[in-house]
Amino acid sequence: MTNSAIGIMGGTFDPVHYGHLxxxxxxxxxxxxxxxxxxxxxxxxxxxxxxxxxxxxxxxxTVLATATNPAFSVSRSEIDRPGPSxxxxxxxxxxxxxxxxxxxxxxxxxxxxxxxxxxxxxxEIFQYCEVVAASRxxxxxxxxxxxxxxxxxxxxxxxxxxxxxxxAISSSDIRHRVAEGMPxxxxxxxxxxxxxxxxxxxxxxxxxxxRGDLGS
Ligand code: NAP
Numbered sequence: 448m449t450n451s452a453i454g455i456m457g458g459t460f461d462p463v464h465y466g467h468l469x470x471x472x473x474x475x476x477x478x479x480x481x482x483x484x485x486x487x488x489x490x491x492x493x494x495x496x497x498x499x500x501x502x503x504x505x506x507x508x509t510v511l512a513t514a515t516n517p518a519f520s521v522s523r524s525e526i527d528r529p530g531p532s533x534x535x536x537x538x539x540x541x542x543x544x545x546x547x548x549x550x551x552x553x554x555x556x557x558x559x560x561x562x563x564x565x566x567x568x569x570x571e572i573f574q575y576c577e578v579v580a581a582s583r584x585x586x587x588x589x590x591x592x593x594x595x596x597x598x599x600x601x602x603x604x605x606x607x608x609x610x611x612x613x614x615a616i617s618s619s620d621i622r623h624r625v626a627e628g629m630p631x632x633x634x635x636x637x638x639x640x641x642x643x644x645x646x647x648x649x650x651x652x653x654x655x656x657x658r659g660d661l662g663s
Pocket of ligand 1: 456457458459461467486488491492533534535555556557558559565567581617619
């Protein structure tokens with residue numbers, strides 16, 4: 448990677464947690480990235496809107512969580528863009544604003560990367576960037592490999608798998624813990640915990656149902 452390489456950390460961040468922060472920092476250090484830009488999804492194309500917290504809450508929690516790392520920033524790009532949040536649009540926007548020489552690593556969860564074949568304008572995404580698929584320890588890597596085997600070889604060569612022990616923490620577990628009145632201290636930054644408490648987020652449990660085939 449060159450000096451001008453940056454990471455785009457894509458996720459719903461509902462809420463952002465230490466697993467995300469450790470992942471972003473590990474990738475930044477490993478690939479010598481200048482910066483990692485967190486991009487909370489506005490309207491995830493593959494999820495029912497009523498099952499995702501308001502974009503503004505997710506954005507603000509991400510700002511609070513990343514504030515102490517000078518190499519981290521947060522973009523409103525997907526939140527402010529009307530319609531479903533397609534990664535191809537985000538990557539194109541970053542390249543346009545940073546210049547064509549900027550190399551980009553798109554970082555996200557391995558489960559999301561497994562679904563890559565269904566993402567829109569895949570060619571465009573891989574024209575501009577490489578992808579890091581982050582997973583928790585014990586992740587079924589064989590299944591992941593099987594899933595991405597259907598992608599063209601040139602695409603597969605630009606996907607990197609990374610095991611991150613801290614990803615044993617998950618947003619769904621944090622939401623469950625809040626709904627059950629269990630502690631979340633040390634799973635999320637204190638500032639994020641305070642925001643969740645103050646806004647009364649996640650007090651009501653929600654069923655985690657994915658949208659069917661929405662042509663994401
Ligand atoms: P998701 O399905 O909610 O998450 C799948 C798994 O990945 C979960 O275990 C999740 O854990 C983990 N994860 C998500 N983001 C992560 C990150 N940045 N670092 C480490 N682990 C992460 O996935 P999502 O958050 O909705 O989508 C992930 C990204 O893919 C977003 O940027 C989204 O816009 C993009 N995407 C694009 C398209 C498209 O362009 N058509 C379609 C689908 C997804 P946690 O719940 O703990 O985060």
